[in-house]
Amino acid sequence: MSWSPQPEPLGQLAQFLKESLNPRDKTAQKNAELALKNAGANPDINNYLAYLCISPEVPVALSNDDYFIARSAAAVMLKNNVKTSYKTMAEPNKDYLRSTILQGLQDQDKRIRSYAGNVVTEIVRQGGILGWPQVLAELISLIENRNGNIASHIQDGAMSALLKICEDHKKALNKVYDGQRPLDFLIPKLIEFTTSPTSEVRSKALGTLNFFIDDPMPQAMQDNVEKFLAQLFALAQNDQDEEVRRFICRSFTKLASNVPALVLPHVSGIIDYVLVQQKGDPESDLALDAAEFFFENCEVEELQDEFAQHLDKIVPVLLESMIYSQDDQAKLEAEAEEDAEKEDKEEDIKPQFASAKEKGIAVKPEDFANGNGYAYDDELSDGELEEDDDYGEDPEEMWNLRKCSAAALDTFATRFHERVFEFTLPYLKNNLNHAEWPNREAAVLALGAISVGCMETVQPSLPDLVPFLISLLTDTQPVVRQITCWALGRYSSWASHLDAAGKQQFFEPMMEGILFRMLDNNKRVQEAAASAFANLEDQATREITPYCVIIAQQFVRCFAKYKDKNMYILYDCVQTLAEHVGPDMAQPAIVDLLMPALIQRWTTVSDKSREMFPLLECLAYIATALGEAFAPYAKPFFSRCIKIIQDNLEEGNLAASQVYMDTPDKDFLVTSLDLLSAIIQALDGDRASELIATANPNFFELLAYCMRDSNNDVKQSAYALLGDCAIYVFAQMQPYLDSIMRILTMQLDLSEALRDTDPMLKETAFRVINNACWSVGEISMRHQAGMDPYVEDLLQKLGMILFSQQVPESLNQNAAIALGRMGLGNDQRIAPHLAQFAPTFLTVMQSVEWTDEKLDAFRGFVQIVLDNPQALEQCLLAFFSAIASVPADSRKVPVSQTERPFEGFHKALMAYKNMIPDFDGFISHLPQEQQYELRQNYSL
Structure with missing residues (x-):
């Protein structure tokens, strides 16, 4: 379009943008920010910003470096403006942006190309694919370079923008527009781009294709996946560029995860290729991408036989990869200090999140945790190129080759047990007592990693291994002491359940060793020891009781020594002890130790x-x-x-x-x-x-x-x-109670929870309703006839929950229990509705374990039945079956009642015996053992 900037305001804008990023002159910076805010009122502000972003010509008043700063700031400001106001932007301004911003992808400076690419993707994000339909064709034209006159850096800029658009618009690209699906055209082009002579284009084309190797896989990818796999093999054979090889490994990983049947005939060759990349340079990102092939796919069922055949090659490479890199070794040695007296920085303390209590029958959450228990937090989207890590990043916190290999070894051990131990044992023999600490540390990590999967195989060796591990708790290198605490925690289940002599020989030294390390002069060792001890408590459960005074004494010493960060894990140790020891914690020797320490901290926080x-x-x-x-x-x-x-x-x-x-x-x-x-x-x-x-x-x-x-x-x-x-x-x-019951009844409404589209919000909403149902039952048990004003509303709400197929089974169960308990004292109000809810009530209650709460619910239900026995015509046999299933210990007098519970059941049975002419013939339809229980316990 025919718009051009005025030189004077353009120069002023460039100056303001440069000054806005000037940290040395705060006054100039504030003035520039104010001027930019005022400039935002100009209807052509985004045109000016776009012009600065794409124009390499340096104004007279600015140096090259200053102008680069101004262009960068212009691109960032433009992207933010597009993000916040693109939909309300005037059409001529939108046209100008779309017609010019692609020129920024052709800039000599890679950073400017990246900034311009961000603006391009933001325009597509805000306006949609249909808002700029020609952008894909224009980007592809730049990448194709059919005339051979486009520089490689331009192709790289266009490919980067296309990658970001595909990442953001995977679903939109798979939709049909005017009879055409963009992906049908894009996927073949992307495969073609993997043959580009420009390595950046090849790697980013692979990264972009990885976005579409998902389950379910788009049809366009399905139609071309075999061609893509063939191209991967060609690249694997010939391409020496490290970035390309990284994405080849990522592509193999995703294909094996999502279409294992396709790669199965080629797995042997893929494993060999990936192992070569993993072994090549342990310091490189390529090695990590290669190792993730095993981490991501070691549980894929279709690949198990192939993995089993190659364990002799896989396991040694995983073990070799578990040694800290040279850079990480240097950092850890530099940090190997006695820092227990140093105060923690606030930013080093991880945030804590509370977990609310659930009553009644618990909602079972989906298990979102990583199965092998290793920290894996790769926030990059598949195919995205990561930025360089900050030099100072903690090697123990970041996801790296070492952790990835250990996690894969853990899962392989769980799958293949003694086969993994067979190939691990020589490594352990050579390295557990190695003169170099990184080798010792890696061997201990390996021993801990195989603990769960190879426990039966390792167990005969533990009488030798555990004392050796305990000796490593005094290693001169803190990192070795740290990993040894973790490994011992992994074997604490074995040690804690030995006989008395075994406990004395192995468990007590293990426990004492970890407790002693909780007072290490290195904070990381303290943390590892405390975490290991909490794990030991969980594994030992009641077996820890005889030692709880000694444990409490050590905890109190830790309270006196720990700084803020490790105090968090110490609380976990204390509460885990209380959870498993229970009332035995109430002995004065423990109370007099722990409570003053907790109170002292309580007054400090x-x-x-x-x-x-x-x-x-x-x-x-x-x-x-x-x-x-x-x-x-x-x-x-x-x-x-x-x-x-x-x-x-x-x-x-x-x-x-x-x-x-x-x-x-x-x-x-x-x-x-x-x-x-x-x-x-x-x-x-x-x-x-x-x-x-x-x-x-x-x-x-x-x-x-x-x-x-x-x-x-x-x-x-x-x-x-x-x-x-x-x-x-x-x-x-x-x-x-009146105001509480009104709030409680409103909370039983399912409609809002069912409308939630976020799975986590829906789950927590169900947990709230669970506890509300439980509360209704507990209040009903005490208030009984006093519940009369609320019965109709509660019955309606509980009935909706009971009948709902869209809620967890536990919620149906809690609603049934609450409804049954409400029958105690309100049976006459509920009896007219019995026929509507009785069949579902009985069906739901079948899956509930017998507890006092279930017994109370059936007592209330029986009272309702006695008021309206005809209502059970359709489910009478199920009712008799439920009564016959009451366990013997539940037929004793519980605390909550004075009448023997089966007397109400007996009345109901006798009422039906008098109503049914052939009563014996009717109950003969029950299983023999239930017929026996009814006759034996209820004098039938």
Whole structure:
């Protein structure tokens, strides 16, 4: 289009852009930012920015370096403007951008090409493929270079832009527009570009194709995948460019994951190729990309036989790859210091997240965790080229060849067991006692990696290996001590379940060794030891009980020594001990040790500190384990939780009215509510009631606020606390019951949860409703006939949950239990509806384990049945089957009732015996063992 900039404002704009990035003159920088903000009102501002971005001609007033800064700033500002206001931009300005910005891809400077590519992709992102349909053809024309007069850097710029567009618009490119699908044209072109003489084009073409090797695979990729595979083999044979080989490995990895049947005939050759790349240069990114072929595919069922045949080649290469790189060794040796006295930097402390409590029958979450337990956090999209890592990045934190190889070895061991150990054993013999610490460290890592998969095979060797590992806990190199703690933790299950003599010989030295290392003078070793000990506690469970005084003594020493970061994992150690030892923690020797240390930390941590989350969670476990022994300490904890909740709610209300105020962290509410719940459960009713009565502000009014919170985790914990209050302090809750029941009934509405499109939000919403159902049941058990005003609404809501096929089974079950328990005292109100819900109720309850809650639900259901026995005509046999299935120990008198539960069942059975002419013939349709149970237990 015929637009051109005015020289004077163009020069001024370039000057302002340059000054806006001038860190040395803050005044000039602020003035420039203000001027740019004012310039934003000019309707042609984006045209000026685009012109600066694409124009290499340096204005007289600026140096080359200054002009580059101005062009970069112009590109960034333009991209941001496109992102925020492209849809409202005038059409002539859009036309100018689309007609000129591609020239930026032809710039001599790679950085400018990248910036221009970002603008191109943002225009397509905001306007859609149809908003700039010719962009694909123009980019492809530049890459094709049919006339042979386009420089390789221009092809590279165009290919980079095409890669980004494909990454952002995978689905849009697979749609039909005017009878044509862009991918049908693009995929063959991309395969063609992998033969380009320009290595950057070849590698980025491979990276772009990788976006489309997904499940489900687009039809255009399916139609060309064999051609693509053939081209990969050709490149693998001839291409020496490292970046291209990286993407060949990535392509093999994705194809093996998503179309294993296609690559199966060629797996042997692919494995050989990948192993060569992995062994070539352990310091390179290529080695990591090669190793990820095994990490990503070692569990693909179709490839197992092939992997099994090549373990003799794969395992040694994985083992060789588990040694720290030369650069990482240098960094770790430089950091091998006694730093226990140094204060932690705030940025080094990882954020903690609270997990809300779930009551009743738990929703089973999808397992999103990595199966082999190794940190794998590759945030790059498939095919995306990563930027250089910062030099200072911690080699122990980053995903690297060492971790990738260890993770793959772990999974192969789980699959192939003794075969992996067979090829690992020689490596262990040669390296566990190696003179060089990196070899020792890698051998210990290997031994830990195979622990789960090869346990039966390794077990005969453990009496020799474990003492040797314990000796490595005193290694001079902190990294060796660190990995040894981890490896011992992996074998703690074996040691903790030996006989008494075995425990004395192996478990106790292992435990003492890890405990001793918890007080190491190196913080990383402290952290590894504490993590290993928490794992040991989890593996040993009750076996840890005889040692808990010694353990508590060491924990107290750690409280005195640890800085903030390691305090987080120490809380985990303490709460895990409390979880597994339980009431045995209440002995004075432990209480008198641990509680002062926890109280000292409690007084140190501010209400706003994120450390409050793990501390509150830890105290909840301690309160549960100590029970009444926690009573002398309860009041200050209880009062402070009330204060934290009140402050958080007030800040939340203020933030809602202030645009620029951050919303307070909801985890403060979650963990405070959970500790309140634990305290109420731990204390006797009178003491708990006293704490609630003296709470300021009012306890139940605060709880009602939390029950209405917008955050699902907060609501989940609030409803858990509500149910606990119903169990332990119902009399105090009763005056507030009317308002609580209104909120509770609203929470049982499924509609909002079913509308959630985010799977995680949907799951947490279901957890809230789960706890709400459980609370209904607990309140019903105490309030009984007092539930009358709420029965109709509750019945409708619980019925919707009971019948829903769109909720987890656990939610159906909790709704059924709540509905049944509501029948105690409200049977006459519910009886007219019995025929509608009885068949589903009985079907759902079949899959619920027998507990006091299930028994209470059936007691309530039987009372409803006695009011309307005819309603069970369609499901009577299922009812009899349920009664016959009540286990013997459930037929004893539970705490919650004075009448023997089977007396109500007996009344119901006798009523039906009198109603059914051939009663014996009717129950003969039940299995023999159920007929026997009915006759034996109910005098039939």
